[in-house]
Amino acid sequence: MRFDVDWEFINGGSATLSYLRHGADGYRIRIRARTNRFLDLFKKVRDTITADGVCRDGHLQSTSFVLDQHENRYRAHKETRFLWRKNLVEYRQNGKTDRYEVPAGHLSVLDAFTRVRRLPLHPGTTVRIPVFDARKRYLVEVSVGDDTERLRAPWGERVECLVVTPRLKSAGIFSSKGAITIWMTDDPRHIPIKLRAKIKIGHIIGRLTGYRAPG
Numbered sequence: 003m004r005f006d007v008d009w010e011f012i013n014g015g016s017a018t019l020s021y022l023r024h025g026a027d028g029y030r031i032r033i034r035a036r037t038n039r040f041l042d043l044f045k046k047v048r049d050t051i052t053a054d055g056v057c058r059d060g061h062l063q064s065t066s067f068v069l070d071q072h073e074n075r076y077r078a079h080k081e082t083r084f085l086w087r088k089n090l091v092e093y094r095q096n097g098k099t100d101r102y103e104v105p106a107g108h109l110s111v112l113d114a115f116t117r118v119r120r121l122p123l124h125p126g127t128t129v130r131i132p133v134f135d136a137r138k139r140y141l142v143e144v145s146v147g148d149d150t151e152r153l154r155a156p157w158g159e160r161v162e163c164l165v166v167t168p169r170l171k172s173a174g175i176f177s178s179k180g181a182i183t184i185w186m187t188d189d190p191r192h193i194p195i196k197l198r199a200k201i202k203i204g205h206i207i208g209r210l211t212g213y214r215a216p217g
């Protein structure tokens with residue numbers, strides 16, 4: 003999936019979201035986000051997220067979550083390893099490793115998003131998913147709006163979309179903590195057509211411009 007990312011009414015950059023096979027029963031999800039030359043003058047972003055996991059009895063289990071941030075002069079490499087067989091999580095940053103007691107079944111935020119896409123979502127419903135992110139273990143609450151909206155998809159037609167609101171307790175790429183809305187196709191694929199995130203100044207809006215189905 004390819005997205006154009008706008009800051010209010012100004013095109014700010016682009017992002018890609020990819021799903022890949024990884025091992026016999028594993029998967030890899032990767033997001034790359036970058037600002038364009040204009041927005042580079044104000045806040046240059048070159049961020050990458052890589053999330054790995056396995057499928058266990060039809061359920062997702064995160065195994066790692068790696069965030070490489072390059073935002074202006076700020077650079078960071080953060081690794082979260084889900085040692086689910088031991089009910090532990092290791093978090094590494096700046097050469098330091100911390101361990102947390104986290105029961106198996108907890109997901110990274112990116113895997114939690116993927117799990118939501120796999121659920122039979124209906125307007126007016128709420129689901130809760132256990133996550134571990136940024137040194138925190140909590141239930142992320144995901145609400146589906148009562149009404150659907152019709153949006154233009156990159157393949158040309160207007161499609162019915164569910165309005166999904168996850169309530170996060172940590173910040174993500176291009177996003178301040180917590181405030182994000184996602185418009186997903188109202189079909190079993192739940193393709194994200196539009197995303198809107200609150201930041202310190204205004205909003206960031208991502209619109210799907212390219213989609214290639216698994217083949």
